[in-house]
Amino acid sequence: MTGRAGDGNLYCTAFVRRNRAVADWEGSPVSVPYLTGMLVGLRALTLADAAQAGAWARGPLAMNATRAEAFLKDAHTDPWNPRRRYLAMVRVEDGEIVGGAAVAGAHARTGQLDVWAAPWLDPAERDRLCADAVRIAVPWLRDENELMTVTLAVPADAAETIRAAEDLGMVHGATLREHVARPGGRVDLLEYQALNPGWTIPAEEEASGA
């Protein structure tokens, strides 16, 4: 298959323009205009963020500032080829850290995107923020970094995030049953992939993979 990469970049640019007026945090040296959405932006983490690890660290376990500093130093040893790139998810309106993201495999052929919102937010708000982060991160990885595939796992009850993934043309490839624990029950984990149309796949291989 053949195609043209770049539509996602236009999508990102549109978001940047719309938010320029309210994005105070854009003046910060770590802000990233090309990763700014309607609700949130993604940016690199710094040692100053250690005190807010409860927002950007994945999961419900507590992380104090000392441990967060150690984690941040360990996660930032190679600016050119990080094993895993951790990002802060920042609310555009006020610059507060409201979640995080991680990318494994950036600058390689395939990438795994993971986004999450701070545990103190209500589930619907977390879903909205994650959806916005997906809208800006997937085009960045697929179209600018030219990853061949971007993989994203989404709980089946995250309706906004699923909608964002599908709006971006991501393909639902797999369902892992009952893989996410929720209060009082469990939900499936859906795996979506953005397949880069800029890559050319020989026709016979496409047929064998169908």
Place this chain on the structure above:
Amino acid sequence: MRNPLVVGSRVYLRALETNDAETDAAQANAETETFMYRGRAPASPLAFARWIEEDGKHPMPSEIHLAVCLRDGDRYIGAVSLHHVDYLNRTAETGSGLADGFRNQGFGTEAKMLLLEYAFDRLHLHAIHSHVFEHNTRSAAALRKQGYRYAGRRKWDDVKGGVYRDGLLFDLLREEWLAAREAWRATLPADVRGKGLGRDREPTP
């Protein structure tokens, strides 16, 4: 048996020891198959020793690698693993590998059943998944035999034979594993069925 963790009729699982590194390297260097991964590479015991040493440092590890040993003679013949163990959502990914010369004799299935017993009944995981490349039809067939259900496809996952290949995902719930274990037990000779894994027993606390 040496430091057993889960015991079956012919094999048992134990923690990996640093002095297993020599065997690990020897097994890797003697590998005859190339279909499982991108390709083979010379292995040093130094890397395995370091890996095992690091592996043992974590009290709640996200990666659990267990040695598969023969009950008869304690020979270390391969390893089974839980990857990405998630203690909050209670999930993990399984993996396994036996040394050349010990495949297709039922040791792998028994080791995998012991690993799943460890995962479901000792770690109390709720759901398991596994990933194989689509060209690895042998492992996909083994997973189905162990009760795993096909969960979907990961496109363009790796390269094999000069073309991009998909990965296949499988998942497994405890009830499905129990049913598969019963079906597997029924295929065993009666004298084997009564030993180790064949015994009906309460989950270990």
